Amino acid sequence: MSVDSGNMIKVLRELPEMMEKALTLGDDITTPKEFVDNIVVIGMGGSGFTGDLLKVYLQDVPVQIHVIKDYTLPAFVSRKTLVFAISYSGNTEETVSAYRSAIRRGCKVIAICSGGKLEELSEMNNNPIVKVPSGIQPRLSTPFLFLPILNILAYSGVIDNNEDKIRKTISQLKSNKDKIENAAKELAVKLKDKIPIIYSSQQIFCVAEKWKTDINENAKIHAFYNTWSEFNHNEICGYQNMTGEFHTILLSDTEDHEKIKKRIKVFKNLAKKYKANLTEIAITGDNFLTRLFTAIWMGTYTGYFLALEYNVDPTPVEIIENLKKELAK
Numbered sequence: 580m581s582v583d584s585g586n587m588i589k590v591l592r593e594l595p596e597m598m599e600k601a602l603t604l605g606d607d608i609t610t611p612k613e614f615v616d617n618i619v620v621i622g623m624g625g626s627g628f629t630g631d632l633l634k635v636y637l638q639d640v641p642v643q644i645h646v647i648k649d650y651t652l653p654a655f656v657s658r659k660t661l662v663f664a665i666s667y668s669g670n671t672e673e674t675v676s677a678y679r680s681a682i683r684r685g686c687k688v689i690a691i692c693s694g695g696k697l698e699e700l701s702e703m704n705n706n707p708i709v710k711v712p713s714g715i716q717p718r719l720s721t722p723f724l725f726l727p728i729l730n731i732l733a734y735s736g737v738i739d740n741n742e743d744k745i746r747k748t749i750s751q752l753k754s755n756k757d758k759i760e761n762a763a764k765e766l767a768v769k770l771k772d773k774i775p776i777i778y779s780s781q782q783i784f785c786v787a788e789k790w791k792t793d794i795n796e797n798a799k800i801h802a803f804y805n806t807w808s809e810f811n812h813n814e815i816c817g818y819q820n821m822t823g824e825f826h827t828i829l830l831s832d833t834e835d836h837e838k839i840k841k842r843i844k845v846f847k848n849l850a851k852k853y854k855a856n857l858t859e860i861a862i863t864g865d866n867f868l869t870r871l872f873t874a875i876w877m878g879t880y881t882g883y884f885l886a887l888e889y890n891v892d893p894t895p896v897e898i899i900e901n902l903k904k905e906l907a908k
Contacts, residue, residue: 582887585894587797590719591883592760594876595752597722598745600712605727605734608707610687612736615661617643619652619686620728621677622665625717628792629665629691629724631785636871638782640738650676658685665724667717669695672906682706689731691724716894718796721875741868748869752876759873763880766828766858770794770881771888773826773856775802778810780835786862786871787830790878797882797893807839811846818853829859832870 620630630646637644647653650673656662664678669692678697681688682704690701693713701708709731711723726745733740752759775794779787787804794802805814827850831843843859850857860877864870886893 582890582892583883583894584892585716587716587719587883587893590715591876591880592756594722594872595749595756597720598726598749598752598872601722601726602742602745603730604711604723605691605709605730608689608709608727608731609735610661610689610731614659614687615642615735615737616657616659617645617655618661618663618732618737619645619647619656619681620663620665621647621652621674621681622663623648623671623673624792625720626665626667626671626674626691626724628718628785628789629721629728630663631788632721632725632871632875633728635783635785636868637732637738642737647677649673652677652680652684656681656684656686658687660684660686662686662688663691663728664688664697665691666695666697667693667711667720667724669693669697669699675700691727716796718793719879744866744868747865748872751864751869752872755873759877760880762860763877764884766860766881767884767888769856769858770826770885773824774800775828776825777802777804777828777830779804779806779830780832780839781806781809782835783830783832783862783871783874786874786878789875790828790830790881793879793882794885795882796896796899797879797891798885798889799891800885800889807835808842811842815846815849818850818855821853821855826856826858829857830862830874831859832862834867834870 622630627648634644662681664674666674675696689707690697691709693711709727729741732738777787777790784806791802791804862870862874864873883893
Protein backbone atom coordinates (compact mmCIF):
# COMPACT_ATOMS: atom_id res chain seq x y z
CA MET A 580 0.00 0.00 0.00
CA SER A 581 3.05 2.30 0.29
CA VAL A 582 2.74 3.12 -3.42
CA ASP A 583 -0.35 5.17 -2.51
CA SER A 584 1.66 8.25 -1.50
CA GLY A 585 -1.39 10.51 -1.32
CA ASN A 586 -3.44 8.07 0.76
CA MET A 587 -6.17 8.07 -1.88
CA ILE A 588 -7.81 5.07 -0.25
CA LYS A 589 -8.78 7.25 2.72
CA VAL A 590 -10.56 9.77 0.49
CA LEU A 591 -12.18 6.98 -1.54
CA ARG A 592 -13.65 5.40 1.56
CA GLU A 593 -15.16 8.71 2.64
CA LEU A 594 -17.53 9.12 -0.33
CA PRO A 595 -20.72 8.83 1.79
CA GLU A 596 -19.34 11.32 4.30
CA MET A 597 -18.47 13.70 1.45
CA MET A 598 -22.08 13.49 0.30
CA GLU A 599 -23.23 14.40 3.81
CA LYS A 600 -20.93 17.43 3.84
CA ALA A 601 -22.26 18.50 0.43
CA LEU A 602 -25.93 18.32 1.44
CA THR A 603 -26.22 22.06 2.07
CA LEU A 604 -23.83 23.38 -0.57
CA GLY A 605 -25.58 25.79 -2.92
CA ASP A 606 -28.75 26.01 -0.83
CA ASP A 607 -28.38 29.81 -0.63
CA ILE A 608 -28.45 30.29 -4.42
CA THR A 609 -31.61 30.49 -6.52
CA THR A 610 -32.58 31.65 -9.98
CA PRO A 611 -36.10 32.41 -11.28
CA LYS A 612 -37.50 29.26 -12.92
CA GLU A 613 -39.29 31.24 -15.64
CA PHE A 614 -35.98 32.58 -16.92
CA VAL A 615 -34.44 29.13 -17.51
CA ASP A 616 -34.94 27.85 -21.06
CA ASN A 617 -32.04 25.41 -20.90
CA ILE A 618 -29.10 24.45 -18.70
CA VAL A 619 -25.47 24.36 -19.76
CA VAL A 620 -22.72 22.76 -17.71
CA ILE A 621 -19.17 23.81 -18.61
CA GLY A 622 -16.30 21.64 -17.43
CA MET A 623 -13.45 19.30 -18.28
CA GLY A 624 -12.31 15.97 -16.81
CA GLY A 625 -13.77 15.16 -13.41
CA SER A 626 -15.50 18.54 -13.35
CA GLY A 627 -17.05 18.02 -16.78
CA PHE A 628 -18.22 14.57 -15.72
CA THR A 629 -20.54 16.37 -13.31
CA GLY A 630 -22.49 17.64 -16.31
CA ASP A 631 -22.79 14.17 -17.81
CA LEU A 632 -24.00 12.82 -14.47
CA LEU A 633 -26.56 15.63 -14.23
CA LYS A 634 -27.78 14.93 -17.76
CA VAL A 635 -28.25 11.24 -16.96
CA TYR A 636 -29.87 11.78 -13.58
CA LEU A 637 -32.28 14.46 -14.83
CA GLN A 638 -33.03 12.87 -18.19
CA ASP A 639 -36.79 13.10 -17.54
CA VAL A 640 -36.76 16.80 -16.65
CA PRO A 641 -38.34 18.94 -19.40
CA VAL A 642 -35.50 21.51 -19.37
CA GLN A 643 -32.74 20.50 -21.78
CA ILE A 644 -29.28 19.97 -20.30
CA HIS A 645 -26.16 20.44 -22.42
CA VAL A 646 -22.57 19.66 -21.44
CA ILE A 647 -19.81 21.79 -22.97
CA LYS A 648 -16.22 20.55 -22.84
CA ASP A 649 -14.54 23.24 -24.90
CA TYR A 650 -13.26 26.82 -24.98
CA THR A 651 -16.39 28.19 -26.66
CA LEU A 652 -20.17 28.03 -26.32
CA PRO A 653 -22.69 27.00 -28.99
CA ALA A 654 -24.87 29.65 -30.62
CA PHE A 655 -28.05 28.73 -28.73
CA VAL A 656 -26.61 29.86 -25.37
CA SER A 657 -28.40 33.09 -24.46
CA ARG A 658 -29.67 35.24 -21.60
CA LYS A 659 -32.21 32.54 -20.72
CA THR A 660 -29.54 29.86 -20.38
CA LEU A 661 -28.55 28.88 -16.85
CA VAL A 662 -24.83 28.13 -16.91
CA PHE A 663 -22.89 26.13 -14.33
CA ALA A 664 -19.15 26.68 -14.79
CA ILE A 665 -17.35 23.88 -12.96
CA SER A 666 -13.64 23.63 -12.37
CA TYR A 667 -12.45 22.00 -9.18
CA SER A 668 -9.21 23.98 -9.23
CA GLY A 669 -10.89 27.04 -10.66
CA ASN A 670 -8.12 27.39 -13.23
CA THR A 671 -9.09 25.04 -16.09
CA GLU A 672 -8.38 27.16 -19.15
CA GLU A 673 -11.21 25.80 -21.33
CA THR A 674 -13.75 26.42 -18.57
CA VAL A 675 -12.46 29.91 -17.81
CA SER A 676 -12.66 30.78 -21.51
CA ALA A 677 -16.23 29.49 -21.84
CA TYR A 678 -17.17 31.26 -18.60
CA ARG A 679 -16.05 34.57 -20.09
CA SER A 680 -18.20 33.88 -23.17
CA ALA A 681 -21.23 33.18 -20.99
CA ILE A 682 -20.73 36.48 -19.16
CA ARG A 683 -20.49 38.38 -22.45
CA ARG A 684 -23.80 36.84 -23.57
CA GLY A 685 -25.56 37.91 -20.40
CA CYS A 686 -26.21 34.40 -19.09
CA LYS A 687 -27.01 33.59 -15.49
CA VAL A 688 -23.69 31.98 -14.50
CA ILE A 689 -22.97 30.04 -11.32
CA ALA A 690 -19.41 28.91 -10.66
CA ILE A 691 -18.51 25.80 -8.67
CA CYS A 692 -14.85 25.60 -7.68
CA SER A 693 -12.39 25.51 -4.79
CA GLY A 694 -10.86 28.87 -5.72
CA GLY A 695 -8.60 30.02 -8.55
CA LYS A 696 -9.48 32.17 -11.55
CA LEU A 697 -13.16 31.20 -11.52
CA GLU A 698 -13.58 32.51 -8.00
CA GLU A 699 -11.80 35.72 -8.96
CA LEU A 700 -13.99 36.22 -12.06
CA SER A 701 -17.16 35.45 -10.14
CA GLU A 702 -16.37 38.07 -7.52
CA MET A 703 -15.39 40.57 -10.22
CA ASN A 704 -18.69 40.05 -12.07
CA ASN A 705 -20.77 39.75 -8.88
CA ASN A 706 -21.93 36.25 -9.86
CA PRO A 707 -22.86 33.49 -7.41
CA ILE A 708 -20.24 30.92 -6.52
CA VAL A 709 -20.26 27.61 -4.67
CA LYS A 710 -16.92 27.29 -2.89
CA VAL A 711 -16.09 23.61 -2.38
CA PRO A 712 -13.43 22.05 -0.12
CA SER A 713 -9.94 21.97 -1.63
CA GLY A 714 -7.13 19.44 -1.36
CA ILE A 715 -8.49 16.36 -3.14
CA GLN A 716 -8.22 15.06 -6.67
CA PRO A 717 -10.97 16.40 -9.00
CA ARG A 718 -11.97 12.84 -9.94
CA LEU A 719 -12.85 12.20 -6.29
CA SER A 720 -14.81 15.41 -5.79
CA THR A 721 -18.07 14.43 -7.50
CA PRO A 722 -20.32 14.90 -4.42
CA PHE A 723 -19.05 18.44 -3.87
CA LEU A 724 -19.57 19.38 -7.53
CA PHE A 725 -22.83 17.55 -8.24
CA LEU A 726 -25.04 17.94 -5.16
CA PRO A 727 -24.89 21.78 -5.15
CA ILE A 728 -26.44 21.79 -8.62
CA LEU A 729 -29.34 19.65 -7.40
CA ASN A 730 -29.81 22.02 -4.46
CA ILE A 731 -29.79 25.13 -6.64
CA LEU A 732 -32.22 23.64 -9.16
CA ALA A 733 -34.52 22.40 -6.39
CA TYR A 734 -34.61 25.70 -4.51
CA SER A 735 -35.21 27.47 -7.83
CA GLY A 736 -38.22 25.24 -8.53
CA VAL A 737 -36.70 23.67 -11.65
CA ILE A 738 -36.66 20.15 -10.14
CA ASP A 739 -38.12 18.42 -7.09
CA ASN A 740 -36.17 18.34 -3.86
CA ASN A 741 -33.85 15.33 -3.77
CA GLU A 742 -32.75 15.39 -0.14
CA ASP A 743 -34.59 12.19 0.81
CA LYS A 744 -33.05 10.30 -2.12
CA ILE A 745 -29.61 11.64 -1.28
CA ARG A 746 -29.92 10.56 2.35
CA LYS A 747 -31.12 7.10 1.30
CA THR A 748 -28.18 6.85 -1.09
CA ILE A 749 -25.75 7.78 1.67
CA SER A 750 -27.26 5.15 3.95
CA GLN A 751 -27.05 2.40 1.32
CA LEU A 752 -23.48 3.30 0.39
CA LYS A 753 -22.46 3.04 4.02
CA SER A 754 -24.20 -0.34 4.35
CA ASN A 755 -22.55 -1.74 1.23
CA LYS A 756 -19.13 -0.12 1.46
CA ASP A 757 -17.16 -3.31 2.19
CA LYS A 758 -19.01 -5.25 -0.51
CA ILE A 759 -18.30 -2.54 -3.11
CA GLU A 760 -14.62 -2.24 -2.19
CA ASN A 761 -14.03 -5.99 -2.19
CA ALA A 762 -15.80 -6.47 -5.54
CA ALA A 763 -13.58 -3.78 -7.08
CA LYS A 764 -10.47 -5.38 -5.65
CA GLU A 765 -11.39 -8.74 -7.19
CA LEU A 766 -12.13 -7.15 -10.56
CA ALA A 767 -8.80 -5.29 -10.58
CA VAL A 768 -6.96 -8.62 -10.39
CA LYS A 769 -8.82 -9.77 -13.52
CA LEU A 770 -8.01 -6.54 -15.34
CA LYS A 771 -4.26 -6.61 -14.81
CA ASP A 772 -2.37 -6.83 -18.12
CA LYS A 773 -5.65 -6.35 -20.01
CA ILE A 774 -7.14 -3.33 -21.77
CA PRO A 775 -10.52 -2.63 -20.17
CA ILE A 776 -13.52 -2.01 -22.41
CA ILE A 777 -16.61 -0.81 -20.55
CA TYR A 778 -20.15 -0.98 -21.91
CA SER A 779 -23.39 0.42 -20.51
CA SER A 780 -26.75 1.51 -21.84
CA GLN A 781 -26.99 5.05 -23.17
CA GLN A 782 -29.30 5.72 -20.22
CA ILE A 783 -26.31 5.49 -17.84
CA PHE A 784 -23.47 6.33 -20.24
CA CYS A 785 -21.83 8.57 -17.65
CA VAL A 786 -21.09 5.55 -15.45
CA ALA A 787 -19.15 3.77 -18.20
CA GLU A 788 -17.39 7.06 -18.97
CA LYS A 789 -16.37 7.47 -15.31
CA TRP A 790 -15.03 3.93 -15.10
CA LYS A 791 -12.93 4.59 -18.18
CA THR A 792 -11.50 7.91 -17.00
CA ASP A 793 -10.81 6.72 -13.45
CA ILE A 794 -8.91 3.72 -14.80
CA ASN A 795 -6.98 6.09 -17.10
CA GLU A 796 -6.02 8.49 -14.30
CA ASN A 797 -5.50 6.04 -11.45
CA ALA A 798 -3.83 3.09 -13.19
CA LYS A 799 -2.27 5.16 -16.01
CA ILE A 800 -3.38 2.73 -18.73
CA HIS A 801 -5.67 2.90 -21.72
CA ALA A 802 -9.31 2.01 -21.24
CA PHE A 803 -12.30 2.57 -23.51
CA TYR A 804 -16.07 2.75 -23.24
CA ASN A 805 -19.11 2.58 -25.50
CA THR A 806 -22.86 2.21 -25.15
CA TRP A 807 -25.63 -0.17 -26.05
CA SER A 808 -26.79 -0.52 -28.64
CA GLU A 809 -24.58 1.71 -30.78
CA PHE A 810 -21.49 -0.48 -30.44
CA ASN A 811 -23.53 -3.45 -31.74
CA HIS A 812 -23.51 -1.71 -35.12
CA ASN A 813 -19.72 -1.38 -35.47
CA GLU A 814 -17.34 -2.07 -32.57
CA ILE A 815 -18.69 -5.57 -31.99
CA CYS A 816 -16.89 -6.67 -35.15
CA GLY A 817 -13.58 -6.23 -33.31
CA TYR A 818 -14.35 -9.37 -31.30
CA GLN A 819 -13.86 -11.45 -34.45
CA ASN A 820 -10.19 -10.43 -34.69
CA MET A 821 -8.94 -9.37 -31.27
CA THR A 822 -5.34 -8.25 -31.71
CA GLY A 823 -4.76 -7.33 -28.08
CA GLU A 824 -5.50 -8.54 -24.56
CA PHE A 825 -8.86 -7.08 -23.58
CA HIS A 826 -11.30 -7.51 -20.72
CA THR A 827 -14.89 -6.41 -21.29
CA ILE A 828 -16.97 -5.06 -18.43
CA LEU A 829 -20.74 -5.04 -18.90
CA LEU A 830 -22.53 -2.57 -16.64
CA SER A 831 -26.19 -3.59 -16.48
CA ASP A 832 -28.85 -1.57 -14.69
CA THR A 833 -32.12 -2.98 -13.38
CA GLU A 834 -34.00 -0.28 -15.31
CA ASP A 835 -32.34 -0.94 -18.66
CA HIS A 836 -34.75 -1.25 -21.58
CA GLU A 837 -35.91 -4.83 -22.13
CA LYS A 838 -34.31 -4.83 -25.59
CA ILE A 839 -30.99 -3.78 -24.03
CA LYS A 840 -31.26 -6.64 -21.52
CA LYS A 841 -31.77 -9.04 -24.43
CA ARG A 842 -28.80 -7.55 -26.30
CA ILE A 843 -26.58 -8.07 -23.24
CA LYS A 844 -27.59 -11.71 -23.05
CA VAL A 845 -27.05 -12.32 -26.78
CA PHE A 846 -23.73 -10.44 -26.82
CA LYS A 847 -22.37 -12.47 -23.91
CA ASN A 848 -23.03 -15.69 -25.79
CA LEU A 849 -21.51 -14.38 -29.01
CA ALA A 850 -18.42 -12.93 -27.34
CA LYS A 851 -17.69 -16.18 -25.54
CA LYS A 852 -17.41 -17.92 -28.90
CA TYR A 853 -14.43 -15.68 -29.59
CA LYS A 854 -12.98 -16.40 -26.13
CA ALA A 855 -13.48 -12.83 -24.91
CA ASN A 856 -12.88 -12.10 -21.23
CA LEU A 857 -16.16 -10.83 -19.80
CA THR A 858 -17.37 -9.57 -16.43
CA GLU A 859 -20.93 -8.36 -15.89
CA ILE A 860 -21.59 -5.89 -13.08
CA ALA A 861 -25.27 -5.69 -12.11
CA ILE A 862 -26.00 -2.23 -10.70
CA THR A 863 -28.49 -2.40 -7.84
CA GLY A 864 -30.12 0.07 -5.45
CA ASP A 865 -33.50 1.31 -4.26
CA ASN A 866 -33.45 4.41 -6.47
CA PHE A 867 -31.64 5.73 -9.52
CA LEU A 868 -29.34 8.03 -7.56
CA THR A 869 -28.20 5.15 -5.36
CA ARG A 870 -27.48 2.97 -8.38
CA LEU A 871 -25.50 5.72 -10.06
CA PHE A 872 -23.30 6.47 -7.05
CA THR A 873 -22.83 2.79 -6.21
CA ALA A 874 -21.56 2.11 -9.72
CA ILE A 875 -19.39 5.25 -9.79
CA TRP A 876 -17.83 4.33 -6.44
CA MET A 877 -17.03 0.81 -7.58
CA GLY A 878 -15.45 2.12 -10.78
CA THR A 879 -13.17 4.52 -8.92
CA TYR A 880 -12.19 1.75 -6.51
CA THR A 881 -11.45 -0.52 -9.48
CA GLY A 882 -9.10 2.06 -11.02
CA TYR A 883 -7.42 2.50 -7.64
CA PHE A 884 -6.81 -1.20 -7.01
CA LEU A 885 -5.68 -1.68 -10.61
CA ALA A 886 -3.04 1.00 -9.98
CA LEU A 887 -1.81 -1.04 -7.02
CA GLU A 888 -1.68 -4.15 -9.20
CA TYR A 889 0.72 -2.25 -11.48
CA ASN A 890 2.60 -0.78 -8.50
CA VAL A 891 1.63 2.69 -9.73
CA ASP A 892 0.84 5.63 -7.47
CA PRO A 893 -2.85 6.39 -8.23
CA THR A 894 -2.85 10.06 -7.21
CA PRO A 895 -0.42 12.05 -9.41
CA VAL A 896 -1.19 12.60 -13.10
CA GLU A 897 2.25 13.66 -14.26
CA ILE A 898 1.56 13.71 -17.98
CA ILE A 899 -1.45 16.00 -17.52
CA GLU A 900 0.59 18.41 -15.40
CA ASN A 901 3.40 18.38 -17.97
CA LEU A 902 0.90 19.16 -20.72
CA LYS A 903 -0.42 22.14 -18.75
CA LYS A 904 3.11 23.45 -18.21
CA GLU A 905 3.89 23.25 -21.93
CA LEU A 906 0.62 24.96 -22.84
CA ALA A 907 1.39 27.79 -20.43
CA LYS A 908 4.66 28.67 -22.19
